Amino acid sequence: MFRKVLIANRGEIAVRLVRGLRELNIASVAVYSDADRASLAVRMADEAAHLGPAPSSESYLRIDKIIDAALRHGAEAIHPGYGFLSENAEFAEACTDAGLVFIGPPAEAIKKMGSKTAARQIAIAAGAPVVPGTESAIRSIEQARATAHSLGYPVLLKASAGGGGKGMRRVDREQDLESAIRDASSEAAHAFHNDEVYLEKLVIEPRHIEIQVLGDHHGHLIHLGERECSIQRRHQKVIEECPSPLMGIDPGLRDRMGAAAVKVARAAGYANAGTIEFLVDRDRNFYFLEMNTRLQVEHPVTELVTGLDLVSWQLKIAAGAHLTIEQSDVRWTGSAIECRIYAEDPENNFLPFPGKITRLVEPSGPGIRLDSGVYEGWTVPFDYDPLLAKLVAWAPDRNAAISRLKRAISEYKVGGIRVNLAFFTDILNDEAFARGELSTAFLDGFFVRRKPAPDPAPEMEAVAAIVATLSRQKPAAPVVNPTSKWKWEQ
Amino acid sequence: MFRKVLIANRGEIAVRLVRGLRELNIASVAVYSDADRASLAVRMADEAAHLGPAPSSESYLRIDKIIDAALRHGAEAIHPGYGFLSENAEFAEACTDAGLVFIGPPAEAIKKMGSKTAARQIAIAAGAPVVPGTESAIRSIEQARATAHSLGYPVLLKASAGGGGKGMRRVDREQDLESAIRDASSEAAHAFHNDEVYLEKLVIEPRHIEIQVLGDHHGHLIHLGERECSIQRRHQKVIEECPSPLMGIDPGLRDRMGAAAVKVARAAGYANAGTIEFLVDRDRNFYFLEMNTRLQVEHPVTELVTGLDLVSWQLKIAAGAHLTIEQSDVRWTGSAIECRIYAEDPENNFLPFPGKITRLVEPSGPGIRLDSGVYEGWTVPFDYDPLLAKLVAWAPDRNAAISRLKRAISEYKVGGIRVNLAFFTDILNDEAFARGELSTAFLDGFFVRRKPAPDPAPEMEAVAAIVATLSRQKPAAPVVNPTSKWKWEQ
């Protein structure tokens, strides 16, 4: 096993990795930009290396500086976390070239699955379902009509070179197809300098369900079940859970999706931890979407229901160990739900809200796991992702997990910045959520049906006024003495 | 289900119960003595009732005041926690008489199991093994010789009216028996005004292993497996775990002990959560010791490995629900170990060390459960038990749980009072502990073989000196700004 590992990341995942390394008795090397010198990860790590200025392009994305730091500190391997360089094949190769172990899949697998079209080809070749459609561009309106007819309306026009929703059009009726192709094609030309568009069957209000896979470098590959991540804002996940409520309706779905995921990963020559994302339609047909060739933000959900430590396995597999778990050994127990705590204002279009955390009270107790990267007094930098922490509850069943999460949120207090805690309480209280009726369109409906909070009891308002008045008069000492009566001048 | 429940306790267990009630949507009423007005439980509960002055006899042991508070607040039931009135049959009856539900076993079962001799008779009648010996007093030296011979040396002389080690004598050889009886008998007469002594087989370096039982009021009773609690100081548990390392050697032991425990509990007419304590000798023979007719301090260990929520079940059962779990449904997954964090000085004979907590940094992250009853700034009162919190780690196996606990302890910082954190690190690093070689005599050997900590690196000493110097010069603000360079006058 490694003796020292560098963590090429920041925030909560860097803290998660420091903890995971410490539990395996491996020394950790944190890296930091100018904005992160005082970060929790740097404080907690065994060693720390400075990378450069705050912008990622000058720090966390600098392959040369990171490799250099690893060599200087005598690290034998690098864990990339998620984001930043984690899905960068060039970085994985640079590690290998420098004699360092990249803790992740082979660079070749990252390359293959990094391109959406190549990944789709691999999935098709492996026999995994993909959203039906044409892979090549539309050549004529006649061809488009025939394809759309055979797919069945509604269909989706997508730009071949696309991304971010540009050049995308939903088409519900054949009479709209021609003008839609014209519009989409022109938008694509404008956005990507490539006017090619193709057709896909539109999956209406799909669920986003992904499968965790885990494989070693000796050809053994298994799946660890699903995570349902349908609740998203701006295409970013905010709540993830396992089991997906769908599994209650169709218990065979996990096996079918898991088998498909394993086939795709095997076809890609995959090893280490990875995730295959699927869309699932109303009839529980699932379609390969893409593969994330790294540890996922929401990995704790899988850790809690399977009892397996994904980070620990990532390290062991990278060090050459055999994955000693057979598919039939994997058990899913209870229910886990994760909330991503962001520095953002859910009442103002989820705009980021960085700044200084002037107060922090964190939840704990039965069934609660908090993976946090912040502390009271920390100034959340402007420069990075607004994810502060992940609050995860495990309980014997989904209803109990929901109750437990609400309880934990009631203990969680963050001052100085805005966070999405109250937003989670409202979702967790939502009846459609309780029934497990999820889709990527969930939040659209939620915002429409959400009732405004009732007026607070007048006593609560009075308490706020009293505390504001008395805490104004007496500057708070760093530690107050709770057993002596609180006194003030009148 | 209840709408409001009063918690007749304090400290970490009161916090645990507030959380458990909130997760079931039940309002909680905390009670407090003068010393506990500012306690975490009072702050977190929905309602709170004052009982009286700090001494337990004037507050937490006052049945009349507690019943009165419950009625005044409109609570329908009372949870007694552990300690205080939790095993007081009179209290259970007073609840019933006042029309309140006592969340625990029937008063009759408390009475039966509260007397050690009655409990032993019930155990014998139920066919559970007890430590071999004479129940009635020794009448003659000849009879004693014959009994001791048949039991086999070493034997233990115990005072019939005894307790606390008084009138107890270990006898290793027949020639010592007569004088030992004389001494023990005279000591017993002095201590208890009753010179009767009896003989028991001495269990050498026994393990303390207990079985959790759970039953409803409709006759259904199961066990939830064992907790090994062999590591004790002053007959008080400090580390508890499940599975017991013995289960690896003898996988059938859990079933045998569990079956015995269920028989005893059934014979006592037991319902709700309870614990049967056994001594286990070197040949893995187990002997009934006593029953605790309440929730145990170390219940989180069982909750983590079985995935069942004991507090939730206690409430449901008290409300009349059927226990819907069959014995065959109970599964034990992974390994959980609990450390009891006490306000005490392990370097000074474990003397209590109450006082003001001037600094508190609490661990979290993967696999860690912290059930705490304190906060930074809280003054731990002189008047009660020194238990501050329970730190519990769950991991897929025992070694990983040990590593995880050590990692969590490295994050845990308590200032202003002394706590036993470093003591736990040393135990968790001990090789006999790692091998699972446990007994109630563990700590005796541990203190002998424990090596003094090596001298710290000179850099660490320098860091201490620098921080002491600079934090002396600049009074710490309640919240420091971590992104600005720390400045000082030279």
Place this chain on the structure above:
Amino acid sequence: MKLDVIVNGREGELRLEGSRFEYNGMVRDYSMEASGPGIFSLLIDGRSYQATVLSPGTIQVNDRIFSVEVFDPRELRARSSAGASAGRQNIVAPMPGKVVRILISVGDTIEAGQGLIVVEAMKMQNEMKSPKAGTVVELKTTEGATVVAGEILVVIE
């Protein structure tokens, strides 16, 4: 002690006398204890309220967050008689961040919905639009400046 307060935008009157308070005519006995750093426990009629000072003037009570301003009565009266000059509209930063582009200049005539300033934080850009037609009378920031939420950036008349 008698004070005027504004709680979540509503004016109120608070009177504190020993262990009794009067708030907008509601009179109650209360007990208050510090119960953690910046955390207070208040008991009123046997109910327990957890109050956390999130930042000065922002108090969380149980699950609700209140923004509270406290004045002695004279202060408030002076304040309300001042008021904002009619027709002027302040455009404030919706989030903390960096001003990456300024799309107008002082004196420009603008339409309702016209983009004024682009603020960026955490890789998200937010274009602030004018709520009404008018003229830019003040520009209080520069490109590259760091702004806090609620900071006035532009004044329209």
Place this chain on the structure above:
Amino acid sequence: MKLDVIVNGREGELRLEGSRFEYNGMVRDYSMEASGPGIFSLLIDGRSYQATVLSPGTIQVNDRIFSVEVFDPRELRARSSAGASAGRQNIVAPMPGKVVRILISVGDTIEAGQGLIVVEAMKMQNEMKSPKAGTVVELKTTEGATVVAGEILVVIE
């Protein structure tokens, strides 16, 4: 800045100049940042040290707790020349608690091992015994008094 320090009972010398320190002859560059309430992060030679101020003068560095006294050099010299008067022995409270019984009076002749005072905390009583034979010259507490750990209760000569 140059200071004399006593770290866990051992005297040492600390010199701080900008980002460099000298401690008992060891010279290193360091960086220090506040990283939480009462918590500091120090980097020395690429190693990360976590320092927590547990209470004034008690500093935890990684897993080790140090008790540190800081003096300017003159202070320390004055202090060491004073010293404890020979033959006098202070009996200090081993734990915080309440004095429940006093078993001796000033002027009593006592034997080594004789019980002096019983202190109680958290239901545990601790009888403090005399470490040597002698005479009670001072009794600094009374029954019922609350004492802190390390407080001098009795002086024996």
